[in-house]
Amino acid sequence: MPIYLDHNATTPLDPRVLNAMLPYLSGPYGNASSVHRYGRAARDAIEAARVQVAALVGAEASEVSFTSGATESNNLAIKGLTEGRAPTRLLYGATEHPAILEAAESRRAHGWGVETIAIDAAGLVDWPAFQTQSSRGPVRVAALMLANNETGVIQDCARAARMVHAAGALFHVDAVQAAGKLPFSFAETGADLMCLSAHKLYGPKGVGALLVKSHVELTTQLHGGGQERGLRGGTENLAAIVGFGAACELAAAEVGQRIARWTELTTRLETGLRALSGITIFGDGSPRLSNTAQFGVAGWEGEALLMALDRKGIAVSSGSACASGTGEPSHVLLGMGWDRDTAFSAIRVSLGVATTDAEIDRFLAVLGDLRLQVAA
């Protein structure tokens, strides 16, 4: 049985989520926009899911818009806030997900000043620099992730929000990795917009959400049909939305026990890692997600190590799945100020709800063996 330690890339579907989805996959429920009874049943199911998603992060159901995933949500946030406006500045964290990074960079062609927010070696916002940067002139939106997908480092969003709002800007928070792994509320983060993804929390791939406070004006990016209150056209992905709702409800109920379990496992993992020489744990000492550990292994390239582990039946990542195979070192680690060699040596272990002690022990044993081979 292969050992899957790449849950930040994607999680398997929780069997209970699949059960919730099945009637909407194989049943005769119609297009949610149709008026007849099947359409009505579909619409009711979507609204129930909206309530479940909102509840996970203490938001209002009316603040939740469904999308095809976090990439679309992040694009909608960044482009929807900037399109058709006189360009000012747009700020995003140096360790953001490529969806934010590339959506933001695409705005340069439209005249926007696009700047990164400096992140320190611990993975946290360089506060004095951010203070200076945010007060230097008008800013439309600043974007930060609540928890980093690679290092798992948790950002103090409430603190960032105060600075962002003081600058008269809107605050977008990518909470894709935090949701289901960390209790938090939309309101407490101070975010005006927030994106979520289902497949990072045991829901299906192909669905996500953008949370938008009612005072935020956003221009639609997917034109046609007027679904999602005109914000996002297209026939609703009914089964996936139902699955997303079910996954959020389970996450809300179980996050405490998940964290407790992951904390034990991560302690076991990191104790084992620290016993090896040449290991650098990134974001060590910073608040981090309890399921995530990213570390460098001296003398190895992360990609080579990943492949060697894969041959032994262990799936880990060298960073974000989106950047896998590009031959580029992790932009997250570079953004934290690590050198290219160290960044190249990184692998990421991310635990899931079904990860066992034995899997961690097996991973440590295999890693130890591989390092000996290099040493030999």
Place this chain on the structure above:
Amino acid sequence: MIYLDYAATTPLDERVFEAMLPYLKPDGLHGNPASTHGPGFKARAAVEAARRQVASLIGADASEIIWTSGATESNNLAIKGALEFRGLPKAGKPAHIVTSKTEHKCVLDTCRHLETLGARVTYLKPDADGRVSPEAVMAAITPDTALVSLMWVNNEIGAVNDIERLAPSLRERGVMLHVDAAQAAGKLAIDLAAVPIDLLSLSAHKLYGPKGVGALFVRRKPRARLSPQMHGGGHEQGMRSGTLAPHQVVGMGAACALAAERFEADIAHWSGLRDALWTRLREVPGVLRNGPAEGTRAAPHLLNLSFPGVEGEALRASLGGIAVSSGSACSSATAEPSYVLRALGRDDETANASLRFSFGRKTTLAEIETVARTVIEQVAWLRELSPLPRTW
């Protein structure tokens, strides 16, 4: 309950569902197709196999298929992406789009959006059958025309545009052609190896595949170039980023393979049902058929009729256990009469008193007979109830 709204959405075919299920189960096939490890490779292999299945239905190469979240996104990406790549619209650099008044709402909304950015859009009026002729399109072309976007089959009335004749003319003029084929795939033969279409949108849930997935065909030779509309990660040759959902794309692949396999049987079945229903309902005094009646000009899977003298909402309600549509599902929540029927020249009352019947693989002749009987009875009853003078 009789469901005759398959043009709005189809249920998942059992075989499509079976193909999807392994990718929804926790054991083994849940990987992210972008991951470079075993579970990721397996997921990617499934995605690529599905891509070949979609390509094969339309005579394309697998490398020409871009996955999207559905036909709405495909249409948005095609139209906005094509213009944006050419740096249009831009001040002092006019951009012209030719489309029709009876396109799907998402094409019209996208065009209207581009108008706000400075593009000029010609919305062609269809003929009385709802078709836009190649001649009408060619006559609207100007030196500034950057794109023609025309649907192959109209979703409300089933009018089939003569894309085969239009495409070579546009190619000759060097004008890019986008075709919304959401209602055409599986309903008529599409061979992109023979027909020089540049961009073509597909939807899975109109042909027994899952909701939430679609595709855009982007021709490689000559290369149709697009600017991405969704950034981040560089998936899908950089044209459309975002984690792919293997269960969804596998479902779309399986649905396309099934549609190819069943193609002739499906068309014979649907057109048989359509003709049987029309044979019965043409007995209703004053009934009007919306869209072409003739063979290749009419899609096999739907029939749109107006019943003058009855009010549309009451008519639909009176059918009780029969699910039909009063136009495209995307706009049927609003009480507005169909803009497609209005473009055909129907007045508001006639447009409002319309029903779209669309047929599925499991629709039976017995169901058609029940529907015909019910419609005939209810139209007669509502006309009897009406105080209005007889005009039909």
Place this chain on the structure above:
Amino acid sequence: MSELDDSNPFGYAPEIWRLFQRAPNAGSFADDVQGVVSAEAGTPAARSVLRLALRFDGDRVVDARFRAYGCPASIAVGAYIAGWAQGRNPQELSLLKAADLRAALEIPEDRAHCALLGEDALRAVLTRYKEQQA
């Protein structure tokens, strides 16, 4: 899929649905019937027309008929008024307002015009009745 009941698929209020389906008192009176006062409200362009015919014996309604072109709610309004009017005198008839119709049939806000249609038709009948008495 048991929640997907075949009856009332569009979710009309129960009383609207019942009256729409049965349409009690639908029709009109033969030309030779005495004491009939009828009038119409609404327009085809607004997609609702209601014709109300009340047969009076003295100052009491002894029978009533309606015809309607419009949505199920406007048909239900016609049926409701035709049933309700029986046995009432003009004074009592004049008390029925749109708000009463909305309450009795649970007509939602966006269909308020159907209730107004009923009030208008009844008022038109009463106006004609008074003209005939005068």
